[in-house]
Amino acid sequence: MIPMATSENLRANTEGSKSFTARDCHARLETRLCCSRGYEADSDSNRKIRLLTSAATNASETCARLRLGIAFVLALLSVGLTGCFKVSSDVGALRDSVMKSAAAQWDEKIEIGVGPITLYLARAGLAFVDLEPEARTALHAVRGAEVGVYKLREGHKELKRAVILSAVDKAMASRGWDRMVAVINEREFVAIYVRNDARSTRNVRACLLTLNGEGMVVASARSNLEPLMEMAFKRAEWRTEGRIPIHF
Amino acid sequence: MKHPIRYALTLAAFVGVGIHAENTPPGYVDFGKFSPPASGGEFVEVHITSNLISMVARLAEKNEPEIAELLRGLHRVRVNVIGLDDGNRAEMEARVKKIRSDLDAQGWERIVTAQKKDEDVGVYLKTRGEEAVEGVVVTVIESNREAVFINIVGNIKAEKIAVIGERFNIEPLKKIGQAVEKK
Numbered sequence: 001m002i003p004m005a006t007s008e009n010l011r012a013n014t015e016g017s018k019s020f021t022a023r024d025c026h027a028r029l030e031t032r033l034c035c036s037r038g039y040e041a042d043s044d045s046n047r048k049i050r051l052l053t054s055a056a057t058n059a060s061e062t063c064a065r066l067r068l069g070i071a072f073v074l075a076l077l078s079v080g081l082t083g084c085f086k087v088s089s090d091v092g093a094l095r096d097s098v099m100k101s102a103a104a105q106w107d108e109k110i111e112i113g114v115g116p117i118t119l120y121l122a123r124a125g126l127a128f129v130d131l132e133p134e135a136r137t138a139l140h141a142v143r144g145a146e147v148g149v150y151k152l153r154e155g156h157k158e159l160k161r162a163v164i165l166s167a168v169d170k171a172m173a174s175r176g177w178d179r180m181v182a183v184i185n186e187r188e189f190v191a192i193y194v195r196n197d198a199r200s201t202r203n204v205r206a207c208l209l210t211l212n213g214e215g216m217v218v219a220s221a222r223s224n225l226e227p228l229m230e231m232a233f234k235r236a237e238w239r240t241e242g243r244i245p246i247h248f
Numbered sequence: 249m250k251h252p253i254r255y256a257l258t259l260a261a262f263v264g265v266g267i268h269a270e271n272t273p274p275g276y277v278d279f280g281k282f283s284p285p286a287s288g289g290e291f292v293e294v295h296i297t298s299n300l301i302s303m304v305a306r307l308a309e310k311n312e313p314e315i316a317e318l319l320r321g322l323h324r325v326r327v328n329v330i331g332l333d334d335g336n337r338a339e340m341e342a343r344v345k346k347i348r349s350d351l352d353a354q355g356w357e358r359i360v361t362a363q364k365k366d367e368d369v370g371v372y373l374k375t376r377g378e379e380a381v382e383g384v385v386v387t388v389i390e391s392n393r394e395a396v397f398i399n400i401v402g403n404i405k406a407e408k409i410a411v412i413g414e415r416f417n418i419e420p421l422k423k424i425g426q427a428v429e430k431k
Binding site for chain 2: 161162165178179180181182183184185186194196197198199200201204225226229230233
């Protein structure tokens, strides 16, 4: 810091040198004073500039983070929404194998799927709604579900069920699914497939196919079975009192 | 050796068959492939493998420990119900006859035979001494309606079968349990 100049200092500095007029001294003194105040003024403004600059930097960083967050939420929403209106590749393979082997024309009525994000939002929303305990348990147990509904273009048509069943079995087996149940009669065709590598009861996937002369429904669900089985065991139908004998 | 590759392949085929034979449980019976009847009659096929049975056993442990214990001894359950029509009746009857004669030849024990006017029922057991039942086969022909084939494969304690039959009021299981207990 430049020391404050005083008249005495100036006089002392100029002793032994040329003598100056009082006016010169005063002018020099004023200049020194102005310079020193200017230095202080410079320090203040620099500080202010630095403060303003850092505030601006912080603001721009916050803006950037906010934009990033909004973009992320929009991406999530778009994935959630666009993912809602199609089925997974396994269910798609199930559908395609039926369509190819049935040798008929189909019209898609609807395809819809709900994944973990949508279910989480649904659970959050329904937390404020008065639901039956069993319904709430089921909602918490389900991890994902999808369904596709298709109508035969020709109306009521006789389908070659044996051919369709064989084709669907082959298509699903190549993707790691085993047929657990098939029920076929005049009115209905139902097949249920499960993953052949299923081990955990907390994440079980099943695919369902139903078919009749008018259309087809394919569906898939992924669920934690434990709460559902607990619920099933509690129901009155599992009690043995008054049970009708089973013959075959 | 003139054709080493051919020799190696033949040997591998025999070894593979041997391994497959070893892996096939004693209580398993291959009924063959069934197709839905052309006339649109009934067709039911249930095939439950060991991984699913294990899962169900774990789920049933808490509420039905007896069922869970029985399930843990099961390896496979297969049920076929085929509606009979003029196109497949003869074939199904012939298949039932062949399965029964094969089971007799392989040492399976016929514990229930019931032949009424329009119903023919056969229940066969493959036992391991007096300790356990390794397989159960049930064949039913109802002449005008349907044919039923059931194969249960596992390591089932004989006394458990009767308990489950009593618990759930399943008549055939009660009979099986009684027949095994008489031995």
